Amino acid sequence: MFSRCFWTTKTNHLRHLSQKNRASVHRRSFANLPTTNAQRQTIYALSTPPGKGGVAIVRVSGPDALTVWKRMDESLIDDGLAVYFRAPYSYTTRPTIELHIHSGRALISALLSSLSSLPNLRPAEPGEFTRQAFQGGRLDLTQVEGLHDLIEADTEVQRVWALGSAGGETRAEYDSLRRQIIHCLAQVEALIDFGEGEDIEDGVYEQAKIEASHLLAQIKNHLSDNRRGELVRSGIKMTIFGPPNAGKSSLFNYLANREASIVTPIPGTTRDVLELTLDIGGLPVVVADTAGLRETLDIVEGSAFSEAGMHISLCVLPLPEVLAAHSPQGSEILIPSSVRDLINPSTYFLFNKLDLVSPAQTTLPKSAVLAQDTNSSSKDTIDLQNRGWLVSLTTGEGSHAFVQGLSKALKARFNITDPSSSGQNKVHAPIITRARHRQHLESACKFLEAFMDLPPEDVVFAAEELRYAAQAIGRVTGDIGVEDVLDALFKDFCIGK
Numbered sequence: 001m002f003s004r005c006f007w008t009t010k011t012n013h014l015r016h017l018s019q020k021n022r023a024s025v026h027r028r029s030f031a032n033l034p035t036t037n038a039q040r041q042t043i044y045a046l047s048t049p050p051g052k053g054g055v056a057i058v059r060v061s062g063p064d065a066l067t068v069w070k071r072m073d074e075s076l077i078d079d080g081l082a083v084y085f086r087a088p089y090s091y092t093t094r095p096t097i098e099l100h101i102h103s104g105r106a107l108i109s110a111l112l113s114s115l116s117s118l119p120n121l122r123p124a125e126p127g128e129f130t131r132q133a134f135q136g137g138r139l140d141l142t143q144v145e146g147l148h149d150l151i152e153a154d155t156e157v158q159r160v161w162a163l164g165s166a167g168g169e170t171r172a173e174y175d176s177l178r179r180q181i182i183h184c185l186a187q188v189e190a191l192i193d194f195g196e197g198e199d200i201e202d203g204v205y206e207q208a209k210i211e212a213s214h215l216l217a218q219i220k221n222h223l224s225d226n227r228r229g230e231l232v233r234s235g236i237k238m239t240i241f242g243p244p245n246a247g248k249s250s251l252f253n254y255l256a257n258r259e260a261s262i263v264t265p266i267p268g269t270t271r272d273v274l275e276l277t278l279d280i281g282g283l284p285v286v287v288a289d290t291a292g293l294r295e296t297l298d299i300v301e302g303s304a305f306s307e308a309g310m311h312i313s314l315c316v317l318p319l320p321e322v323l324a325a326h327s328p329q330g331s332e333i334l335i336p337s338s339v340r341d342l343i344n345p346s347t348y349f350l351f352n353k354l355d356l357v358s359p360a361q362t363t364l365p366k367s368a369v370l371a372q373d374t375n376s377s378s379k380d381t382i383d384l385q386n387r388g389w390l391v392s393l394t395t396g397e398g399s400h401a402f403v404q405g406l407s408k409a410l411k412a413r414f415n416i417t418d419p420s421s422s423g424q425n426k427v428h429a430p431i432i433t434r435a436r437h438r439q440h441l442e443s444a445c446k447f448l449e450a451f452m453d454l455p456p457e458d459v460v461f462a463a464e465e466l467r468y469a470a471q472a473i474g475r476v477t478g479d480i481g482v483e484d485v486l487d488a489l490f491k492d493f494c495i496g497k
């Protein structure tokens with residue numbers, strides 16, 4: 001059925017891959033995962049993008065994978081390469097064969113239709129190869145999520161953080177937390193079994209509490225991460241606002257036309273809304289632009305503004321008008337009262353139309369003053385250092401410094417170092433990248449706190465709290481009760497992964 005010309009002399013290559021994979025197979029038990037008949041079947045799918053190209057890879061995984069190889073002797077489809085991975089040394093941990101052919105629509109279609117005619121083979125569902133890898137214990141849930149994020153990564157920080165997670169760094173952190181809780185639990189259970197003073201040394205319960213308090217501090221430290229993991233994964237949402245005619249559309253167009261910076265122009269769900277995901281110095285920044293929103297933002301109240309779920313905002317102001325309103329007695333510039341209510345600590349400032357002011361006025365003052373009601377004597381000063389930039393969106397002057405400065409300011413705000421930095425400057429990737437991680441860590445905290453409040457007489461309840469804390473961490477990695485998250489997670493994968 002398949003080409004006799006599939007190269008069969010690749011044994012060295014095969015052996016090499018098998019050895020490499022052997023080193024990275026970890027056996028874990030996922031006791032709660034039932035294996036259905038569908039999961040026992042052999043699945044196949046194109047694992048490379050469809051279309052014309054050098055190579056297309058069709059992956060076949062399951063008990064009958066080798067049969068495919070054995071039946072490659074009927075009609076010629078293409079010259080290619082077949083790579084066989086013995087179980088459990090494959091990506092899926094099941095017998096797997098990869099068929100590498102030239103990438104062309106007719107070739108791929110002929111190969112897939114040949115596979116479909118074989119008994120016991122069916123097309124893979126989205127993410128099903130990775131699901132098999134998870135069920136086989138090769139990957140835990142954090143690695144599966146990391147892999148998904150790696151494929152989806154648009155910027156350098158996203159790539160580097162997702163790579164760490166896919167490679168098991170996040171899993172190691174959670175495993176370590178769980179091991180420490182289990183260590184506490186073992187001490188408390190020893191007390192239940194033997195009782196202090198008999199075969200157990202004094203102070204065991206106190207020791208367990210000391211360890212639990214260290215653990216609590218560690219978990220709380222992870223929880224107070226400014227949500228930077230979630231932010232980097234989903235993008236920092238930025239909105240642009242300012243008085244009419246300030247240059248908001250010009251800024252949006254400037255950002256959109258910097259080809260290197262555009263990642264995805266996504267039409268939003270609301271009519272007229274366009275979302276651009278920009279790569280600002282390796283950080284994904286999602287900018288929403290809509291005619292309607294711009295109009296609203298000219299007048300919107302501060303509360304409505306934060307309800308829009310924006311993480312940061314950029315206030316565009318026309319420099320000539322701002323300077324004209326400049327109070328002669330102060331060195332600060334005046335922020336117009338029309339935008340005053342929209343300004344908060346997450347607002348950055350872009351003073352536009354630099355080309356229209358005299359050369360003597362082209363230095364950014366250190367601070368700005370928010371214009372108050374005429375009858376108010378209070379004065380709000382805003383430090384513009386690393387928070388404001390002068391540009392001309394018409395001539396492009398200052399725009400490079402603005403993008404660089406904004407990237408630096410955002411990295412400082414969200415505590416993100418350049419992925420290339422090392423040593424002391426390196427800030428480790430956060431272990432929380434999804435709401436479910438946060439939720440399980442918070443519940444682990446609650447159980448640990450409940451344990452801390454219990455006196456030694458309540459040792460049985462104490463053990464129970466610690467057991468729940470360990471289970472909460474286990475839910476993050478997928479050791480415990482994960483069925484509910486699996487379907488949601490794997491459906492986001494593409495077919496063939």
Ligand SMILES: Nc1nc2c(ncn2[C@@H]2O[C@H](COP(=O)(O)OP(=O)(O)OP(=O)(O)O)[C@@H](O)[C@H]2O)c(=O)[nH]1
Nearest residue numbers: 243244245246247248249250352353354392393394
């Ligand atoms: N000289 C000069 N003109 C500019 C600059 N940036 C924008 N403009 C002009 O200012 C006018 C307003 O620019 P827009 O980008 O439409 O401003 P906007 O804030 O979106 O305006 P509204 O949608 O009315 O609120 C246009 O005529 C632009 O060409 C600049 O840096 N220098």
